[in-house]
Amino acid sequence: MKFTLKIWRQKNTNTAGKFVDYQISDVNSDMSFLEMMDVLNDELVRKGEEPVVFDHDCREGICGMCSMYINGRAHGPKRATTTCQLYMRNFSDGETITIEPWRASSFPVLRDLSVDRSSFDNIIQAGGFISVNTGQAQDANSTPVNKEDADLSMDAAACIGCGACVAACKNASAMLFVSAKVSQFALLPQGQSERSERVLAMVNTMEEEGFGSCTNTGACEAECPKEISISNIARLNRDFLAASIMK
Amino acid sequence: MLDSRIPEGPLEEKWTKHKSSIKLVNPANKRKIDVLVIGTGLAGGSAAATLGELGYNVKVFCFQDSPRRAHSIAAQGGINAAKNYKNDGDSVHRLFYDTIKGGDFRAREANVHRLAEVSVDIIDQCVAQGVPFAREYGGLLDNRSFGGSQVSRTFYARGQTGQQLLLGAYSALERQVGLGNVKQYTRHEMVEIVNIDGKARGIIARNLINGKLEKFFGHAVVLATGGYGNVFFLSTNAMGSNVTASWKAYKKGAFFGNPCFTQIHPTCVPVTGSYQSKLTLMSESLRNDGRVWVPKKKEDCKKRPQDIAEEDRDYYLERKYPSFGNLAPRDIASRAAKEACDDGRGVGVSGLAVYLDFADAINRLGKSVVEARYGNLFDMYEHITNENPYEMPMRIYPAVHYTMGGTWVDYNLMTTVPGLYAIGEANFSDHGANRLGASALMQGLADGYFVLPYTIGNYLADEIFTKPISTDHPAFLEAENEVKDRYNKLISIKGKRTVDDFHKELGKVMWDYCGMARDKEGLEKARELIKQIRKEFWSDVNVPGGVDEMNPELDKAGRVADFIELGELMVVDALNRNESCGGHFRTEYQDAGEAKRNDNDYAYVAAWEFNGIDADPVLHKEELKFENIKLAVRSYK
Ligand SMILES: Cc1cc2nc3c(=O)[nH]c(=O)nc-3n(C[C@H](O)[C@H](O)[C@H](O)COP(=O)(O)OP(=O)(O)OC[C@H]3O[C@@H](n4cnc5c(N)ncnc54)[C@H](O)[C@@H]3O)c2cc1C
Ligand code: FES
Numbered sequence: 018m019k020f021t022l023k024i025w026r027q028k029n030t031n032t033a034g035k036f037v038d039y040q041i042s043d044v045n046s047d048m049s050f051l052e053m054m055d056v057l058n059d060e061l062v063r064k065g066e067e068p069v070v071f072d073h074d075c076r077e078g079i080c081g082m083c084s085m086y087i088n089g090r091a092h093g094p095k096r097a098t099t100t101c102q103l104y105m106r107n108f109s110d111g112e113t114i115t116i117e118p119w120r121a122s123s124f125p126v127l128r129d130l131s132v133d134r135s136s137f138d139n140i141i142q143a144g145g146f147i148s149v150n151t152g153q154a155q156d157a158n159s160t161p162v163n164k165e166d167a168d169l170s171m172d173a174a175a176c177i178g179c180g181a182c183v184a185a186c187k188n189a190s191a192m193l194f195v196s197a198k199v200s201q202f203a204l205l206p207q208g209q210s211e212r213s214e215r216v217l218a219m220v221n222t223m224e225e226e227g228f229g230s231c232t233n234t235g236a237c238e239a240e241c242p243k244e245i246s247i248s249n250i251a252r253l254n255r256d257f258l259a260a261s262i263m264k
Numbered sequence: 265m266l267d268s269r270i271p272e273g274p275l276e277e278k279w280t281k282h283k284s285s286i287k288l289v290n291p292a293n294k295r296k297i298d299v300l301v302i303g304t305g306l307a308g309g310s311a312a313a314t315l316g317e318l319g320y321n322v323k324v325f326c327f328q329d330s331p332r333r334a335h336s337i338a339a340q341g342g343i344n345a346a347k348n349y350k351n352d353g354d355s356v357h358r359l360f361y362d363t364i365k366g367g368d369f370r371a372r373e374a375n376v377h378r379l380a381e382v383s384v385d386i387i388d389q390c391v392a393q394g395v396p397f398a399r400e401y402g403g404l405l406d407n408r409s410f411g412g413s414q415v416s417r418t419f420y421a422r423g424q425t426g427q428q429l430l431l432g433a434y435s436a437l438e439r440q441v442g443l444g445n446v447k448q449y450t451r452h453e454m455v456e457i458v459n460i461d462g463k464a465r466g467i468i469a470r471n472l473i474n475g476k477l478e479k480f481f482g483h484a485v486v487l488a489t490g491g492y493g494n495v496f497f498l499s500t501n502a503m504g505s506n507v508t509a510s511w512k513a514y515k516k517g518a519f520f521g522n523p524c525f526t527q528i529h530p531t532c533v534p535v536t537g538s539y540q541s542k543l544t545l546m547s548e549s550l551r552n553d554g555r556v557w558v559p560k561k562k563e564d565c566k567k568r569p570q571d572i573a574e575e576d577r578d579y580y581l582e583r584k585y586p587s588f589g590n591l592a593p594r595d596i597a598s599r600a601a602k603e604a605c606d607d608g609r610g611v612g613v614s615g616l617a618v619y620l621d622f623a624d625a626i627n628r629l630g631k632s633v634v635e636a637r638y639g640n641l642f643d644m645y646e647h648i649t650n651e652n653p654y655e656m657p658m659r660i661y662p663a664v665h666y667t668m669g670g671t672w673v674d675y676n677l678m679t680t681v682p683g684l685y686a687i688g689e690a691n692f693s694d695h696g697a698n699r700l701g702a703s704a705l706m707q708g709l710a711d712g713y714f715v716l717p718y719t720i721g722n723y724l725a726d727e728i729f730t731k732p733i734s735t736d737h738p739a740f741l742e743a744e745n746e747v748k749d750r751y752n753k754l755i756s757i758k759g760k761r762t763v764d765d766f767h768k769e770l771g772k773v774m775w776d777y778c779g780m781a782r783d784k785e786g787l788e789k790a791r792e793l794i795k796q797i798r799k800e801f802w803s804d805v806n807v808p809g810g811v812d813e814m815n816p817e818l819d820k821a822g823r824v825a826d827f828i829e830l831g832e833l834m835v836v837d838a839l840n841r842n843e844s845c846g847g848h849f850r851t852e853y854q855d856a857g858e859a860k861r862n863d864n865d866y867a868y869v870a871a872w873e874f875n876g877i878d879a880d881p882v883l884h885k886e887e888l889k890f891e892n893i894k895l896a897v898r899s900y901k
Contacts, residue, residue, distance in 0.1 A: 029474075029814070045537055047650070052539045055764075062762050062808050062817065070816055072329065074502040076542050078644075079427055080333040102647055127473055128814040135450065138330050142442035146435035147394045151314040151713045152385070154392035158349060161403030171396040171421060174428060178332055207394050 018044040018105055021113040022057065024069055030125050030133075036115075050093065050103035051076060051083065071130040076101040078242065081177030084184070085130055086117040091181035091240040099179065099242040119180050121189035123227045134180050136226040137194065144218035145198045147207050160206050170204040173197045175243045182237035182245075188229030193237040195219050196253035197245050203256060213260035220257055266519070266871055266886040269674040270374040275892045279378040282675075283718055287725035294319035297724050298732060300467055300482035302454045302509050304331030306426070306705055307688025308488030309433035310712030316440030318717055320724075323480060324437065324446055325469060327453045327504055327819075332434040335490055335502040336708060339426025340547040340641075342410055342418035343705040345383040350407050354415040356380045361893060362413055363703060366593060367668070367696020368846035368861065369895050370522070370869070372888060374675060375693050382714040383706050387419055389713055393432040397421050409591075410548060410701040418702045423547060423640045429705055433712070452478070453819060454509045456743045457485065457516050457684070464684035465733055468743050470751075472819060475812040477744055479735035483727045484683045484720060487513060488712065491667040491689040493526065495827045495834065496779070497771025499664035500532060500545040506823040507830050510671050510690055514833075518679035519871035519884060521672035521692030523830065524838035527699055527847050528780050529665035530556075530597035533648050534617040543663040544648060546620075547641055548701045551590045553625040553634065554658070556581050556597070558609040558618050565611050569619055569657050580604055588900040595698045595847045595859075596900060598662035602780045603857065605661075612659045621657035662780060666704060668695040668847065669837070672871040672886075676719035677711060680871075683723060687711035692869065697846025751811045754821045759804030763821045766801045770794065770824070770831055778835050783851045787839045794832045801828060833881060837870055840883065863895050 019042040027034025041057050048056070051073055058068035074082040083100040087093035092100045095107050108114060116130065124132040162170075174197070182193035199216050202208030208215075224230075231250060238247040271282040289297065297320050301312040304326040312324040326334060346359040359380040364371055387405070391397065397419050398406040410418040421428035440446040449469065455477075456468040466481040492507035493499035514520045531546045557579045559565055564572050580600055582589045592600070601618045604610060611617050626634050631654060635642070642653045649659075671679050671686035673693055678685050688708040695703065734740075777790035801824070809815040843866045844850050844859035853860045869886040 045539065047536050048539055049541070052541050055541055056539055058817075059762055059764065062806060065808070067809050068817055070814060074328055074333055074504050075335065075338045076503060077338055077544055079424070080328070080335070080337045080502065081330075082328060082333050098647070104647070104650075106650065131814070133473075134329055138332075138438060138441075138448070138450075141435060141438040146439040147392065148439065149389075149392040149436075150317045151310075151389060151436075151717070154385075154388035157347070157387045157391040157397075158404050160391075162399055163403055164399045164401050167396055167399040167403075170394075171398075171428075174396050174421075174431065175424065177427075178330065201396065202394050205394050205396070207392055 018046060018110045020044060020108065020111070023113060023115040024129070025117045026069070026129055027126050029128055034126065044105050046104070046106040048105045049076070049101060050105065051101050053105055069130065070128040073101055078102040079177060081179035084119050084132065084179055084181070086119060086184055088115050091119070091184040092242050097242055097244050119184035121183045123189065123191070124180060124183065136228070137178055137180065137191070139226055140191065140195060140219055140222045141198065143222035144211070144215040147202060148211060162205060166204045170201050173200040173204070173245065173249050176245050177243055179242065181240050181242060183228065185236040185240035186229065187234065187236070188232060190231045190237070191223050191228040192231040192250050192253065193241060193245055193247065195223050196249035199253045199256060200249040203252060212256065213263060216253060216256045217260050217264070266672070266884050267674065268372060268886055269676060270372070271675065275373060275377050278374050279381055286718055286722045289721050289725050289728060291319050293728040295321065297321060297727060298323065298482045299484050299486065299720070300480055301325070301486045301488060302467065303334065303488030303490060303688070303690070304434070304437065305334035305336035305488060305490055305688060306430055306433055306708030307690070307712045308486070309334065309430065309437050310709050311486055311488060311687060311716050312446055313433060313436035313440050314713055314717040316443070316445035319445070322440070322446040323449065323482070325449045325452045325454055327451065327472060329450050331437055331448060331450065332431060334430060335505050336430045336705070337427045338502065339705055340423045340545065341549055342408065342420035342425045342702040343386070343429060344410070344417050344702040345387045345419060345706065346380050346417060347384050347387060349405060350416045352415045354417050358415065359383060359417065363694065363700060364696065364893050365898055366698055366700035368698050368859070368898050369696065369863070369867065369890065370845055370888065371694055371696030373890060373892055378715065379694050379707055379710050382710045385714055386706060386709045390429060390432050393436060395421065395428045395432040408549065409552070413700065426705060429709065433709070454489070455512065455822065456747050457512050458739050458743045459516055459681060460733060460737065460739045463682045466735065466740060468747050470819070473814055475810070475815060477747055479740045479744060481733050481735055483724060483730055484685065486685040486687060486716065486720070487671060487690050488688045489690045491670070492827070492830060493664045493667050495770070495831050496664040496774045497767050498535065498540060498543050500529060500543055503542060506826070508823050508826045510686070511826040511830055513671060513679065513681065513684060515874050517681045517874070518684055518686070519672040519873050520669070520833060521869050521871045522669040522837065523834045523872065524778065524841065524848055525668035525697050525846065526664060527594060527666040527668060528598045528662045529594055530601055530662050531620060531660045532663035533645065534612055534614065534659055534661040544644070545663070545665065546645060546658065546660060548594070550620060550638060550641060553629070553637065554590065554620040554622050555579055555624055556590055556618055556620055558604045558611060562608045565609060565615065569611070569621070578604070578609070585900045592900050593698060593700065599780055599849060601662055617659040617661045619657040620660045622653060623657070626654065666699055668692065668697060668699055672869065676722060677716050678719070678723065685716060685720060687716050697848055751818065751822070754805065754807050754818060754825070755811055757803065757805050757807070759806050761804050762806055763817060763824050766797060766805060767824045767827065770797055770828055773797070774831055774834070778838055781849050781851050782838050784839065787835050791832060791835045794828060794835065798828045801825065829877070833872060836881060837872065840870060841866055867895070
């Protein structure tokens with residue numbers, strides 16, 4: 018297979034970037050998208066050019082490190098799939114593929130396709146936890162958890178924190194990310210005592226970090242590689258309202 | 265002889281007694297003590313969080329953009345604990361015994377017993393943090409059985425156990441960051457360790473965003489930097505997993521234990537082409553219902569599996585190991601797959617694959633049950649291979665997965681450099697020559713939550729009068745200069761071959777000669793080849809870009825340079841160990857294909873001391889004493 022790649026190149030956060038076109042041929046349809054990028058980089062290095070910087074680590078769709086905006090979609094064309102799990106058979110021979118970084122002011126570009134997502138860590142620091150020091154826990158089976166709630170909690174906890182929801186949203190809102198964490202704990206008995214504080218603190222920090230507000234477009238859910246449901250956002254809104262009234 | 269500082273007394277009481285006799289640091293003094301934790305996986309994340317809770321000043325480092333992305337995130341199957349919630353006869357002793365036996369009697373009894381003891385606390389802690397483990401309809405925690413064990417003691421969270429445990433540790437860590445007890449440095453790679461007056465006192469880290477070198481002082485340094493499976497280039501590890509931190513420690517005096525003990529996991533998606541960048545693990549849980557086979561006749565290998573009659577199939581694990589069958593431990597299952605393929609009976613285009621077949625399970629249980637159990641794994645397989653495992657048997661082949669070897673530590677998890685600790689996969693301690701499924705997560709969290717935070721106090725209690733040392737101290741400056749020179753050298757070579765060229769070449773040598781089967785002749789050859797690779801690397805590598813900028817190729821070059829040196833040490837260790845045990849199979853030492861241990865001469869940990877880059881490393885032995893378990897042939901027949 019052959020492709021024209023239109024790739025965003027940017028030296029660092031403080032310089033302007035631009036698209037650069039590259040031709041790549043002899044691509045095997047069983048290659049993963051990132052392996053195709055490896056091959057491109059290998060060619061660039063051999064030609065004495067600088068390779069394209071992109072984030073990746075596990076290449077199994079679980080670490081949340083990879084983050085490419087491909088042909089106008091976060092993580093590319095395939096549903097419920099991270100960039101690293103895309104295969105070239107998901108594209109058609111001869112196609113032009115446009116590759117950009119996540120675009121959001123809260124995710125500044127570091128270089129080329131790599132962005133800074135530390136704002137997500139800051140949101141978790143504000144309240145994305147249950148306050149229990151090591152060694153303070155009681156026996157794990159002393160509090161049974163209804164299986165249905167446990168399963169819903171797990172659905173929410175499956176978020177990999179990649180930021181596709183932010184990249185997909187026209188407001189660059191982080192609501193899906195925040196609501197997934199809020200829901201994971203709101204659905205468990207262990208999460209109850211800090212439930213109100215948590216939602217207030219996390220939402221406040223989200224706003225401070227400059228993420229936009231949610232206008233229910235649903236783009237986040239559609240692009241989420243882990244299919245995190247926007248029903249979590251509804252749960253967050255209920256909790257947020259209740260906590261704000263109580264305050 | 266190395267002193268492992270195992271406490272006196274009966275096995276069951278060692279840890280409790282030791283804990284109560286460990287020196288304590290009072291809270292006011294803890295605030296004056298700096299601890300550097302390198303790594304934010306299960307081991308480092310849990311240790312940094314707990315040390316922060318205890319009141320130490322902690323700085324934590326990782327090379328990814330967030331602590332939550334450490335490679336522990338990728339663990340699928342589960343975590344063991346001797347809770348005996350299933351009432352199937354499990355106990356601390358049984359978990360201890362299984363781990364020692366699984367490790368082919370090459371692990372330290374006292375450490376493993378402690379691991380089994382604290383395993384139960386881990387589950388309590390994680391549940392309290394909100395880790396959504398799988399539950400039964402009654403609301404209690406569910407368990408399953410996992411490779412190489414006959415009881416159900418594995419706790420799991422769908423196929424994402426590592427992710428959920430890591431997110432638990434990460435949230436505990438972020439809470440401490442928010443409280444100001446821990447400062448986190450992401451996209452920072454530790455590239456040198458600084459010793460002063462014989463003690464570990466700090467590190468040099470490269471800021472991966474701007475390439476700047478940064479110096480950090482610590483009263484103690486904890487390495488939690490994971491395993492070194494990527495020395496083989498292809499493995500189930502993440503792309504960035506590396507040995508650099510452990511290797512720098514080795515070169516600064518920390519002995520390296522059993523470097524040749526690597527685990528090759530039997531169920532991975534086979535290699536398809538030279539562009540391949542990593543191998544994907546298919547969870548071991550698949551072997552609970554899948555049956556492994558190859559054709560009996562070579563001429564059948566190219567046929568479609570459906571067209572091969574039942575009587576022409578060789579279910580070789582069931583045949584060879586009737587009592588464990590498809591659940592035989594990893595090293596044994598991997599070697600059996602290799603034998604079948606070496607015998608010319610492998611399948612797939614390369615002939616380097618065996619079938620993992622669910623047809624019987626689907627007939628017996630129905631497709632929906634199989635889907636409920638393994639749906640996400642089947643999807644993942646289909647994603648990668650474009651084949652539907654409900655209709656076609658999966659093709660699998662062994663791949664490098666885990667490294668039992670690592671930095672040598674004593675009972676307190678301290679290395680041979682005072683003040684330098686190693687935890688999690690980075691140390692060598694608990695799995696002997698083969699790790700059982702679901703026990704790496706257990707060990708990482710045991711070390712990080714429940715062992716290191718206590719044992720480190722014993723050392724730090726004597727450090728309360730040590731004032732923070734300025735990072736302008738000559739030892740820091742010297743280390744910084746060494747690192748600078750090294751990076752400048754890498755950039756200035758401007759040779760013809762890429763970093764990956766060298767990494768792939770090294771990987772192939774390691775796989776061919778120091779992989780699933782090893783022999784003297786091959787290992788000696790490998791050693792020469794690796795020396796050659798090292799020479800060529802330092803004269804012909806091409807690293808683009810500059811030093812003072814974000815430059816992943818340069819980061820990779822630094823890691824590969826260390827892998828090359830490590831590769832040689834692994835070969836030296838494999839040559840030294842004239843026996844077969846666990847993952848280390850020397851073809852000269854076998855009984856009709858089964859590993860033949862030599863307990864008289866090799867019941868020891870080989871701890872290697874660096875002695876100069878061109879000199880032979882020095883071997884130190886830690887005798888393994890088995891006082892509670894009788895050494896036996898490890899049979900799964
Ligand atoms: C695909 C897969 C599946 C697995 N499944 C299971 C399972 O089901 N059950 C089980 O028990 N085990 C499993 N394992 C093994 C287990 O996941 C690992 O052994 C364990 O998670 C390692 O944890 P760790 O904390 O020691 O290291 P890691 O999680 O690898 O963390 C290493 C940390 O060190 C940092 N680091 C490394 N080098 C440097 C440096 N030079 N400078 C700064 N930071 C550095 C990294 O950024 C990272 O934060 C699996 C492993 C793999 C690969
Ligand atoms: S690289 Fe880990 S999710 Fe893509």
